[in-house]
Amino acid sequence: MSDADQAVRDVVKGASIVYVGLFLELLIAFVAQVLAARYLSVSGFGGLTTGTALLDLGSVVAGLGLASGLTRYLPRIAAAKKRMLAWTTVGATLASSTAIGVLVAFNAEFVTSMMFNDPSITPSIRIFGAAIPFAALLNLAIGGIRGQKQSLYQVYVKNIIHPVLRFVFIVVALTWGLGQAGFAGAYALPYVLSAAVALLLFHRTLPDIRGAFDWDLTEEVTRYSLPFTITSLSGFVYRSSDIFLILYFLDSTAVGIYGVAYAAVSFMGMFSTAFNFLGAPVASELESGGKVEEVMRVFRSVVRWLVVASVCALVPLAIFSTEFITAIYGSKYASGGLPLAVLAAGFALKNALSVHGPILEALGKSKVLSFNSAAAAVSNVALNLALTPTFGIVGAAVATSLSFLLRDGLAAIQTRHYLGTVPITWQGIGPAIVAAPLLGAFGLFVAPHVPATLPWLLVMSSLFGAVYVAIVMLAFGLSETEVMIIRSAEERYGVDIAALDWLVRRLS
Template sequence: MTDQNPSEENPHTDNSSTDDSEFSQDDAVRGILKGAGVVYAGLILNMGIAFVAQRFAAVHLSIGGFGSLLSGTALLDVGAVVAGLGLSSGLIRYLPRVDEGQKRPLVKYAFLFTLPFSLVVAIPTVAFADVIASQVFGDPEIAISLRIFGATIPFAAILNLAIGGIRGQMVSRFRVYIKDILHPSIRFGLIMVAVVVGAGQAGFAAGYAIPYIVGAVVAVVLLWKVLPRGKGMEAGKSVLPEMVRYSLPFTVSGLASFIYRSIDIFLILYLLDSRAVGMYGVAYAFARLIAMFSTAFTYLSTPVSSQLEDDDRVNEAVAVQGTIARWIIIATTAALVPMSVFASEFLGLIYRPAYATGGTVLVILVAGFAIKNVLQTHGPILEALGKSKLAAFNTSTAAVVNVVTNLALIPRFGIEGAAVATSISFIVLGGLPMVEVWYYTSLTSLSRTVFAPAFLAVPISIAAIPVFRATPPTLLWVLATSAAFVLFYAVAVIAVLGFTRADVMVIRSVEDKYGVPLGPFDAVLRRFS
């Protein structure tokens, strides 16, 4: 732990130095906001297409059939992690480091490892799908999904490996083309075909699986396009052992990440049934939309925090995260209240009435995602401090907590228990970095200013209860009431809390950069800043 709080300013510090520091901090926030807009565009496109496709699958399949589909996708995820041997991470690290002539042989070796090992994982899964479905999970209905997604494991592993190679060659646009545009678009198109022809579980499973096949082929072609001409296979042998040793631990961390994210699907399937998986999966997918508010900012703020920390300005890195945390709390709270109040209505109206019984699960998961959104602002600081081992420890700890709490709560409380377990693991994953950052820096991105918008929402929500209760249970009315709450809450935040200096800086930057006149809002900005 540091001896002195880095945020404490020396009263004798030169003013010009302070100004430079403040300018750099503002520039960091501007950079994050500028990049976040681009990332959000891709993120919203990807998540939007995925959400709509999943919605059609949930509506047109039985609840049990949809649960089987989710179980198959979870199997594909874990199979790809195991089959990939972590070599995609190895390519990301080593391709920029080796000689041009070694790159292509090194990639070939990676494929020679991954392809046969992926078949070792996939073939038994396909061959024994019926046994796994009936004997392990006690639900024969999921066998068809296990078989289809099991057969897709080699393609998913190859896709991940090729994407790793593309990232290692630092051609990020190809990764965006494949993962954010091609893959979700093909899936959406195939799901629409399945809807039109009235396909069953197998048709929808194929709609989810085929994009991995197409994506793998395209990714390999693009990877070969960006690789320089190589020497013989001997050229890659000297680096191969080191890369394999580096890569294998990522299989463990990948499994820990999977357990943290998706083990609840398998545990619900094992302890309950595929219908429960379907009910839980719908609530989880809808609740996950709230994670959009933090994903882009967290992703983009990591290099900014790293740059500030490298200049021995950790306090400024934390201050930047505090600004981001405040914005995340405002956006998250605005979505949290309507999604919680109208949880059953949203599930029943967007999907179908049978899913409305998952309202309690949605409330619990939305609360968990909201807490995770805020606590995750410490993650980039921890990475900037170079504590990557702690990040792996945190994920592994959250995974263990997720398994233990699911096993304890699902038998007694069903899918509501699974939601509580998942939310607890979210708190662990976000809370540990907060404690660790405080230990190493005596700082935190959270403060009274950051939490003030959440506190303000409490009396507003209580006052809105009569309106919520009087809202007719139709999609139009629920959306209109939700929008009215968001608008009123935004006005209250401005009127009661006003704009911070960082808020004003960002708004003025947008005005200057894009030439967007603020009009009457300019007077509001001046009045409440």
């Protein structure tokens, strides 16, 4: 078996594990969020959304980009140096995150009164500020686990333990009627326990070899990692600056409505997230051996299915967006339907184009990625300033979607520049072209006649997905790599699909 075939199998196996984990995480977190959104006022839920955004911001700044450094360098360095690098980065992250967390927690009233003009969210800001060190350490440990290619550990911590703890604490807050502060604690406390477990599991992945401190390696990793602070900070800006600007221009009620729309669309993000989890370290390992074309083969084999999955998700989240939000969160959030549809379109483009980021990461182009993220962040803020005062949360959704397109579009152009090729080919573009008339016909002629209940929405979305996948298969068939994956699954799990062999042969 070639290195590329093995890499594809590694990515598919790891992504499959992460997909399951992400689905469990999103499902549990989704139920917990629905409970919070229905129990709290729309304004109170907006305060909770603002607090989580501030927590993300603090953990990004405090992390110094070192999680990305571990992801890239752990697969490349000798075993004797891994433990030294791991605990050096842990110490640096702990120091920086503690300083930032204390600063935010003790100045929560200033932040809410002077910056957001909404003192009602002070309890959320103070609690989430205190959780910043734990969020930063959790992110670092996950970055190290990625570098060690231990996707199962990622699932344990981030996809199961963390959301389950959040759900349990939210039920406690709901049962005891603890209000906004109680729900903020229910969101923040899981970071404390999850960080401890993640660090323990990360420690278990490291070889039991204690190497001497390597200043040159530490300096190299730091130089590589620091630009990712800008990348991550910029990523936060184009993902979450709209939260703060909506709060500034509108109010916490608008933040709450926008927050449920963004949370609903987050299910789409798991498609590319699962692939990129192992895509970056696998691509780095292949690239370090000079096998760039095999990197492309690995990525091309996945792009088509990112497109197909995204198109299927557009039915409930875009065509039935208002009905979906009303059925899940209640009629008080119905105005989030149009922003949800806009965000769903943006996430669909993001899923297909985001594969270029891990390629640039594997090539060591951290400064290029920083530039892309910074450009997207600046455009997001500018568009939000221009659109949010006039168009409200719909304008914020447009700004976020366009910033995704700018960031990932730049990465595609740069990948073409550096390698002379990109992973997006006709096999990926074709299904998107086929989807356009199908979605249009479904939205015009079928959707208006579907009852606005959750079971009907799910049934009709599933039927559309089945028809669409069948059309894609008949029109484009199975690639050589996809056939290899099917055969590998048969061999790995001892599954006999002889009855379908004729179909596989016909489509290949």
